[in-house]
Every structure is written in C-alpha cells, then in structure tokens.
Amino acid sequence: MASAAGKTVLYSYWRSSCSWRVRIALNLKEIPYEIKPVSLIKAGGEQHSNEYREVNPMEQVPALFIDGVTLIESNSIMHYLEETRTHSRPLLPGDIVKRAKVREICEVITSGIQPLQNLVVLIHVGEEKKNEWAKHWINRGFRAVEKLLGSCAGKYCVGDEITLADCCLIPQVFNARRFHVDLRPFPIILRIDRELETHPAFLAAHPSNQPDCPPEAHK
Amino acid sequence: MASAAGKTVLYSYWRSSCSWRVRIALNLKEIPYEIKPVSLIKAGGEQHSNEYREVNPMEQVPALFIDGVTLIESNSIMHYLEETRTHSRPLLPGDIVKRAKVREICEVITSGIQPLQNLVVLIHVGEEKKNEWAKHWINRGFRAVEKLLGSCAGKYCVGDEITLADCCLIPQVFNARRFHVDLRPFPIILRIDRELETHPAFLAAHPSNQPDCPPEAHK
Structure with missing residues (x-):
C-alpha cells in the first residue's frame, strides 16, 4: 500500500515508550517510515510548540502521518496499521x-x-x-x-x-x-x-x- | 448470542466512569446483564479483596463475565462486544x-x-x-x-x-x-x-x- 499521499512520517522521541510501541509495529509490518524527532526536553519540550500542537493537540509523541492522514495515540495507530496492512504479519490473533x-x-x-x-x-x-x-x-x-x-x-x-x-x-x-x-x-x-x-x-x-x-x- | 455459559455479569461501581463506559456499550448493544456492585470506598475498597483480585488483577472496575470468560479493561471489553455482537448496532464506523x-x-x-x-x-x-x-x-x-x-x-x-x-x-x-x-x-x-x-x-x-x-x- 505505497500511497500517493507521500512518505510515512513518525513524530518520535528516542526514549518515549509510546513512540517505541509504534516503531516496533511499523517494523513488524515492514512499513518504511521516516523519523521526525520531537525533543521532549529541549527548550521545555518541542511537543508544546505551536507547530507541533497542530500535529498532535495532546502535545505528545507519537504522531504518524500515513496514507495522507495524521494519526495520534499509540494503540489507535497500531490498530490502524493492523486494519490497513492486512497482507503483512497480523499483530492481533484471529480468535x-x-x-x-x-x-x-x-x-x-x-x-x-x-x-x-x-x-x-x-x-x-x-x-x-x-x-x-x-x-x-x-x-x-x-x-x-x-x-x-x-x-x-x-x-x-x-x-x-x-x-x-x-x-x-x-x-x-x-x-x-x-x-x-x-x-x-x-x-x-x-x-x-x-x-x-x-x-x-x-x-x-x-x-x-x-x-x-x-x-x-x-x- | 445468548450463551450456555451463564448470565452476563458486570462488576461495576455506580460512579466509576470506566464501568459507565461499558454499561453504555452493553445497553447500546442490547445485551442483558446483571450488575455486581464493587464498592471502591467501603472498607478501603472491595476491589482490593482477595476474591475480587482473582476477577481483576488490576483491582479495578469494571470486569465483565460474558460468554464464559472474564474480561477486564473498558476499551478492550467494548471491542470484544463490538467483535462478537456484529448483528446489533455497530459502535465503530466501517471507514x-x-x-x-x-x-x-x-x-x-x-x-x-x-x-x-x-x-x-x-x-x-x-x-x-x-x-x-x-x-x-x-x-x-x-x-x-x-x-x-x-x-x-x-x-x-x-x-x-x-x-x-x-x-x-x-x-x-x-x-x-x-x-x-x-x-x-x-x-x-x-x-x-x-x-x-x-x-x-x-x-x-x-x-x-x-x-x-x-x-x-x-x-
């Protein structure tokens, strides 16, 4: 599902466990993505900038730009990947x-x-x-x-x-x-x-x- | 889907917003259920009793006994209801x-x-x-x-x-x-x-x- 909507971009912070969950899921699903680092500590936290607040109103990482839409909240994002990438390795059991x-x-x-x-x-x-x-x-x-x-x-x-x-x-x-x-x-x-x-x-x-x-x- | 596994029982506390979410979903899905109240304040909280810890190791409400299994965590429970009660009103969009x-x-x-x-x-x-x-x-x-x-x-x-x-x-x-x-x-x-x-x-x-x-x- 390589889309015409541009590259998949993950707004991520290296030590954020919520970003990490999504990185694992993207890797398991073999979805290529670019990392856009958001420092949670630099200058009081880049996640609180006006620019990033437009990406994620919770002022948190991760956020994922994929298929032309921006998604937030790690569990929700992982479910989206599971529901759209049905031909790659499933991350939820059938039962x-x-x-x-x-x-x-x-x-x-x-x-x-x-x-x-x-x-x-x-x-x-x-x-x-x-x-x-x-x-x-x-x-x-x-x-x-x-x-x-x-x-x-x-x-x-x-x-x-x-x-x-x-x-x-x-x-x-x-x-x-x-x-x-x-x-x-x-x-x-x-x-x-x-x-x-x-x-x-x-x-x-x-x-x-x-x-x-x-x-x-x-x- | 009336099951041979017995009545559906919701362990609930009247003011718990997590129990309330599941009560709404059960009502919307028109699934009959019995309430088993768990007082979060009586005697330091009945959710911390040995008996209830066997129901929900997080020592929280809600827990739902349904179809012969005990489920915990409100979002997960609501997804289960959505995935098993496919003929009643959907609670997730198709898109x-x-x-x-x-x-x-x-x-x-x-x-x-x-x-x-x-x-x-x-x-x-x-x-x-x-x-x-x-x-x-x-x-x-x-x-x-x-x-x-x-x-x-x-x-x-x-x-x-x-x-x-x-x-x-x-x-x-x-x-x-x-x-x-x-x-x-x-x-x-x-x-x-x-x-x-x-x-x-x-x-x-x-x-x-x-x-x-x-x-x-x-x-």
Missing part, C-alpha cells in the same frame, strides 16, 4: 477471546502504567518523589500483567505469535529498569523480554538505535 | 480512518485523562492538591478532544452515529463537572453531552440509575 487478551495487556500498560510514569506527570509529582511514584505504579501494573500472562502467554504475551501486547510490553520493561524496579517477581515478563530483545524489529526500534539518541546514551 | 478517529478520542480519555484523575491516584496526590490536579489533567485532555472533534464530529463525536468515543466522552464530562472544570471553552463537547443525556442507553447507564447509588446521591 476473538485472544484478541481481547491482547488488548487487555495493551490497556493495562497504556492506561494503567505508562500515563502515571510519563515525563509530564513526573514533573508535576516533583523531583523528590518521582522515583518512588513511578516504581509504585509500574509494580502495581506489572503484578497484573504477570498474572494475566500466566494464563495466556506462550512464547510471547498471547500464544506463540508476536502481537500488539508485545509491542507495549517491551518498552515498559525498559522504563521499569530506568526506575530501578526489581523485576525478579515477574518471571514471565522477563522471559518474554529476553525472547524479544534480539528480534530485528524490536532491536531497530530500541531507543539506542534512534537518530535522536544522544551519543552518551548509546548502549 | 478505517473514522475508526482511527473514534479510537483516538477513546484513548485520549482512557489513557490521557481518566487514569490521572482516578480515585486511587487522587489518594496518592493527597486531599489538599487533588482538585487542582484533577482539573489540570481534565482541562489538558479536553482541549485536545475539542480540537479533534472540530474535524470529525457530526451529531456525535465521529459523524452522525453513536460510537465508542461517545461511550467514553459522556462519563468523562460527568467527572469534569464533579471537579468543577469550566466547560465553556469546550462547546462541541457540551453539545454532544446535551445530545446524549436523554438517550435511553446513556440514561440507564448513568450513576444515579445504578443499584449501588446511595440515596443521597440521586439526582
């Missing part, structure tokens, strides 16, 4: 209950964890309390994810095929490590993370492989 | 870009607003700051929703048919009023809210019409 399990895991992460340890929220929480705050919400969410995985994981989050749940989980594990969350109580999460850390689509989407990753942050 | 717009609005609310003004988060923010905190995030999200609606709203959030976006918007407007958010800067949101406040499916789902609504809270 409706399994699809619900995939979406549950996505939603626990995208509504129950990430929004609470988002940079913009941590600024409001304050320097002193931010690490404990982030750890608290990640631990709470990961306890639920580990429990859900106990009844649906195979090689990956839901069965033996990579799904949108894996696109959400791996970036969240990276965030958990940044906030020094003890991951030993979550053996299934850790196993899936190890399984996917060398997968080409996940590796190419990793923060340290982004054009806007600062040299000092490279692995 | 793929419009579907993305519906999901964007849902996700702005379910990831960008509600998790930040959730009861469990407000307890952590503390009594003194909680109102300002909630107002801040609702205002930020509603500015984005109003902007998105500017290019996709018809009679309802996306075009002239009720969608999942409306199921998410109306409960969030109620929350905004609870926190005394000035809604005058959001004329499209207000218009859609007025449009739907007397719709039978929305009315039946309203907190004041729930079996666990305390008498003193009735309209």
Whole structure:
C-alpha cells in the first residue's frame, strides 16, 4: 500500500515508550517510515510548540502521518496499521477471546502504567518523589500483567505469535529498569523480554538505535 | 448470542466512569446483564479483596463475565462486544480512518485523562492538591478532544452515529463537572453531552440509575 499521499512520517522521541510501541509495529509490518524527532526536553519540550500542537493537540509523541492522514495515540495507530496492512504479519490473533487478551495487556500498560510514569506527570509529582511514584505504579501494573500472562502467554504475551501486547510490553520493561524496579517477581515478563530483545524489529526500534539518541546514551 | 455459559455479569461501581463506559456499550448493544456492585470506598475498597483480585488483577472496575470468560479493561471489553455482537448496532464506523478517529478520542480519555484523575491516584496526590490536579489533567485532555472533534464530529463525536468515543466522552464530562472544570471553552463537547443525556442507553447507564447509588446521591 505505497500511497500517493507521500512518505510515512513518525513524530518520535528516542526514549518515549509510546513512540517505541509504534516503531516496533511499523517494523513488524515492514512499513518504511521516516523519523521526525520531537525533543521532549529541549527548550521545555518541542511537543508544546505551536507547530507541533497542530500535529498532535495532546502535545505528545507519537504522531504518524500515513496514507495522507495524521494519526495520534499509540494503540489507535497500531490498530490502524493492523486494519490497513492486512497482507503483512497480523499483530492481533484471529480468535476473538485472544484478541481481547491482547488488548487487555495493551490497556493495562497504556492506561494503567505508562500515563502515571510519563515525563509530564513526573514533573508535576516533583523531583523528590518521582522515583518512588513511578516504581509504585509500574509494580502495581506489572503484578497484573504477570498474572494475566500466566494464563495466556506462550512464547510471547498471547500464544506463540508476536502481537500488539508485545509491542507495549517491551518498552515498559525498559522504563521499569530506568526506575530501578526489581523485576525478579515477574518471571514471565522477563522471559518474554529476553525472547524479544534480539528480534530485528524490536532491536531497530530500541531507543539506542534512534537518530535522536544522544551519543552518551548509546548502549 | 445468548450463551450456555451463564448470565452476563458486570462488576461495576455506580460512579466509576470506566464501568459507565461499558454499561453504555452493553445497553447500546442490547445485551442483558446483571450488575455486581464493587464498592471502591467501603472498607478501603472491595476491589482490593482477595476474591475480587482473582476477577481483576488490576483491582479495578469494571470486569465483565460474558460468554464464559472474564474480561477486564473498558476499551478492550467494548471491542470484544463490538467483535462478537456484529448483528446489533455497530459502535465503530466501517471507514478505517473514522475508526482511527473514534479510537483516538477513546484513548485520549482512557489513557490521557481518566487514569490521572482516578480515585486511587487522587489518594496518592493527597486531599489538599487533588482538585487542582484533577482539573489540570481534565482541562489538558479536553482541549485536545475539542480540537479533534472540530474535524470529525457530526451529531456525535465521529459523524452522525453513536460510537465508542461517545461511550467514553459522556462519563468523562460527568467527572469534569464533579471537579468543577469550566466547560465553556469546550462547546462541541457540551453539545454532544446535551445530545446524549436523554438517550435511553446513556440514561440507564448513568450513576444515579445504578443499584449501588446511595440515596443521597440521586439526582
């Protein structure tokens, strides 16, 4: 589906877990795209500029320009890719209950964890309390994810095929490590993370492989 | 699709906006269900009991027992209803870009607003700051929703048919009023809210019409 609508452009920040989810999905779907970096820290955050607010009124990354339209919100974007790129690798199972399990895991992460340890929220929480705050919400969410995985994981989050749940989980594990969350109580999460850390689509989407990753942050 | 798997049961709290979304969707789809109230305030919150944790490891409402399976997370549940009840009123448009717009609005609310003004988060923010905190995030999200609606709203959030976006918007407007958010800067949101406040499916789902609504809270 190479479109006449121009190149696919992802507005992304190297360390943003929401951008990372979409990078993985684009890679798994083998959709070529250009990265337009939006620095969340430079000059108080380029996402708050008048220009970028026209792209994404939530003043967040990611945003994706594709097929002539601009889309925001990572889960919604991934569903769009799934519904339009039907001939490439599916990222949702065919079975409706399994699809619900995939979406549950996505939603626990995208509504129950990430929004609470988002940079913009941590600024409001304050320097002193931010690490404990982030750890608290990640631990709470990961306890639920580990429990859900106990009844649906195979090689990956839901069965033996990579799904949108894996696109959400791996970036969240990276965030958990940044906030020094003890991951030993979550053996299934850790196993899936190890399984996917060398997968080409996940590796190419990793923060340290982004054009806007600062040299000092490279692995 | 009356199933041999028993009655459909919604674990719900009268004032929970996430439960409310699912109540609206069940009503719109004309799926009969029983409410099993889970008090978020009694004895520190019944959602934290060992028994309920087995139903929903996130220790939140809603959870839905349907077709023999237990589902959690409101957006995921609504997608399940949409994918299994294909002969009743559709809650997602057929057009793929419009579907993305519906999901964007849902996700702005379910990831960008509600998790930040959730009861469990407000307890952590503390009594003194909680109102300002909630107002801040609702205002930020509603500015984005109003902007998105500017290019996709018809009679309802996306075009002239009720969608999942409306199921998410109306409960969030109620929350905004609870926190005394000035809604005058959001004329499209207000218009859609007025449009739907007397719709039978929305009315039946309203907190004041729930079996666990305390008498003193009735309209």
